[in-house]
Amino acid sequence: MGTAVFDLHALAPELILTGVAILILVYDLFIGDERKWTLPIVAAGGILAAGIPLVTLGLSDTTRSLFGGAYVVDGFALVLKGIFLGASFVVLLMSAQYVEEGDYHRGEFYFLLLSAVLGMLVISSARDMISLFVAIELVSSPTYLLAGWRKRDLKSNEAALKYFLLGVVSIAISLYGMSILFGVTGGALKFTEIASWMSAVPSGSAMGVAAMSIVLILVGFAFKIAAVPFHLWAPDTYEGAPLPVTAFLSVASKTAGFVGLFTLVYLAFPAQSQVWRPVIFGLAIATMTVGNLIAIKQTNLVRMLAYSSIAQAGYVLVPFAATTREGSLTAETFASSVTYLLIYTVMNLGAFAVIIAVARRTRSVEITSWSGLSKYAPGLAVLMTFFLLSLAGIPPTAGMWAKIFVFRSVISAGGLANGALAAVMGINSVIAAFYYLAVVKKMFFDPAPEEDLEAIPVPASLAGAIGIMAGITFVLFVIPDVAVRLGYGASLV
Amino acid sequence: MSNQQVVQVIIFGIAAALIIFGGIRVVTAQNIVRAALYLVLTLAATAGLFVLLLAEFIAAVQILIYVGAVVVILLFGIMLTRAPIGLTPDLDNESARIWGLVAGLVFLGVVTFVLWRHFASVPALELSAPDSGANEALGRSLLVDWVAPFEAVSMVLLSALIGALAMARKD
């Protein structure tokens, strides 16, 4: 235990974000109601400030390893942190007006949001079981509370309680698995130690225990990404939570779960792909299919998007499940997952931003209340169509490339099982197109309700969120190379 | 097996039985105050396990914080708010209970089978008796090697605290 020399540069994003989070808490105490509107600005400033060291770290182009390899800042961490900060910034833009009009506790709201983002930054760099567990807790506990932020609404209470109970149970199962793994490996905590133990002990009785613990650990993260059959919380929680929180959960929180899964599978358990690959194979197929099939029946737009986001998680899982002939993991499969996540984040946030904008008028997220939207809010209808097309993977949107890259990685892995995977995914994208189009149809071809059909005013921050997301979705459609490069840059393989 | 090991196994058995019993009662108790008291039992018995693992400091922390602080605050919370004390049968769900039991038993069966079958051959971790510098080592470990997760945990607690306040506050 020598003297500690912290690489402050590497930790700067986390430190800045912590500082701003606590600053918000204190600042909130000293300002009156008339100044509360500055809170989201401070929070957004904090996120942007945390992004600065991210850029400088990216430019320095060296992998930094802290605490004996327990905390690593590499390409993967940087790209994912960038996604998290970007997504949270947009969620902030979406929440500013929403939180103000809803008369919620604002200072606490932004504090909790930033805490969760901090957890996401930590999880991107966590390379040992303890950091991983703490980080996923830091992501989760603020979001449990945020989901119930509309206190007087029973649905919101239900959302928070369901999310909390199921979340705690599943993360406890993960923790149980981690503790067993700790025992069986003789005290290995860091992913590198676990990986070398696993490749050194090819089989035998210890491996049986380790295999079980791998499966148990994965359960907690399967919950976080709402993979079927660990998805039951998602629709209720998404429906009940305040809309910006739902957007945050469906994007950032889900991505955090994926980050955990990525690092575990590719860094800690690469040698034991025969254990986790079948699990993920099953999860991927079930998640895509069940998510899409149930989404068809939904009459509530947010629930529909909840199920659609379940299905989308299935697409991200697909490259994991792809078995290469050599059994090894390729940079290509990894990159396609990250690219998908990146594009999914953008398009899903865009869709939610439009929903928030429209719900300000319709006061409802029932799909029927969107009838004839194009008559009185043509801009929003067109943008919503754009995001839905992207989710369906249809040009002219980035979503098309996201799907194509995943397809490519599965197919280039070859083999019958992967072919089946690609086929299931292909069929699913047709099913998905069906329910996305149903919304498009409602907006454009159904009669508008009788009431006043004035244009919907969109607050500047929300308009900014929608605009940024639409812009990125389109730019990535024109030059997908950027997304692919980020994906490869993030590769852990 | 030496005498010392026999004693260890017996103590472990007692502590484990108390934990399981307490845990089950926490969930099944009809009265929330009783549930809290069973929680005390569970947490105290867990402290016993820490002692067995030669981690006296952690055992002490466990008693002080969990038994002494957390549960007491919990009880205060129950008393001071107007939460209903007593039977709450309308919150029980019979069919869910059965399925929960089935799922729990299956899980228990699988885990027991795997551990029973395979864990015996896993070499035990070497434990060393704590010397006078144990707490110093612990402190170093927490604040040097594991400072990142340690600080992250403090943020977890802070956010839980703030969030709980915002949730519970009248407005």
Place this chain on the structure above:
Amino acid sequence: MEFPLLSLIIWLPLVGALTVALIPKDNKQAIQTAAVATTVAGLGLGVWLFTGFKQGEAAMQMVEAYEWIPAIGARYIVGIDGISLFMVLLTLFMFPIAILASLGQIQDRLKAYAIFMLILESAILGAFCALDLLLFFFFWEAMLVPMYFLIAGWGGKRRVYAAIKFFLYTMLGSAFLLVAIFLLAWMHQKQTGSISFDLHSLLDLEIARSTQLWLFIAFSVSFAIKVPVFPLHTWLPDAHTEAPTAGSVVLAAVLLKLGTYGFLRYSIPLFPKATVELAGVLVVLGVIGIVYGAILCLKQSDIKRLVAYSSVSHLGFVVLGIFALTFQGIQGGLLQMLNHGVATGALFLLVGMIYERRHTREIDEFGGLASKMPVFAGLFLVTVFASIGLPGMGGFIGELLILAGTFLRNPWIAAAAATGVILAAVYLLWAYQRVFTGKIDNEENERLSDIGAKEILVVVPLVVLMLFVGFFPRYFLDRTEPSVRQVLTRVEEKGHYREPEIPDPVAAAEKPAGGDSHGGHGAMP
């Protein structure tokens, strides 16, 4: 660097769409002018393309190649040969007509309409010119959204249903296509070490027979949905009937050709072995399509639906010609693609004109229109003749070549297909008779006036083209010949296949025709 004429042609309509997007939506005059000017300018570029095309060359011409997505090896490669030349020209020709025809009809949301039409034109042109499979897929998919909105936004009563059906069918097809494209690219990586979607490098791949079969099926399902080949045709009557006139024109004249074009450009050259083995299946499906489509036509009471089903029948001819795998067959198929585009496009235009006047398409509602609308009736009759394939019309040459090509392969199939010609004459002339001849027995028709100069102007170029193809088919066939030869040579070399030769009359007398019935008794290992 050569002048990027093809790129200009492909992207000009998109630029037009962006221009239209900038015009305020109330300024309908400016929107119309911009849309028409864009498409007419495109046609002008098409003339330039035609004159610049080197006749007698089989290879791709005017090729442009740039990096596109280097990370996955996709490139922007466009070029044309004899096979795609006329498809591009047909597209450039039909779009101004379709837009001109819709000028009076579309009043509601004209701006969005013009934008979608122009985007659609860009996507179609791109798909015909693309020589990189991923680029092709990109354009292929890009057609979906504008077409969906055109049908669902400006179509008939059941338009939304028809639009979604069209969309889902096509998406299903493209899922297969995408998988197959990536499999090819991956095999390229295995064999050469670098990933590529370039059609030319993919043609050099050595693909095992069984793999070829699977890939051929994947490609062909996708194309067969587009054509449509029986039994994947069920989306077509709905989409064609419910689409607005210009949409139907574009669908029938151009979009369907992408399917048959795909067969010729991708399925056959990439998978020659599979082509030889599975050609029989497609030939049979083609014949079923011809006869089945024709029979359905006989039963239709809605004249637009009748024209829609006639497409199934006519495209059956094209499929038959292509998969007869004879020089005459493919040449005829290509010519027939052109003919069908022009003739059916004209039929949809004419049906649209009468629908505008009477707001019904039921054949029984009409009768004796010839006396009130002589010019209209005359133009309709000429178009019907072209569609039937009367001598002097393009359709005659096309069908003759197809039947001749098929006859070399299998006389019985040719005989079965020939019934389609007869049936076409029956259903089209019968429909003509019920609509135009006799006395007017429905009062509503008394008030009808003949079509105006504007409408005549729209149809006349199509009629001229029908006649031109009928009298001077060499103009087209000479330019397609080298490319068709090249495709066939490739199938012969790689597919162990020998094209049936035109029998020597003397030998034929000794050995009855039909001996060569099962084409392609290649020595398959």
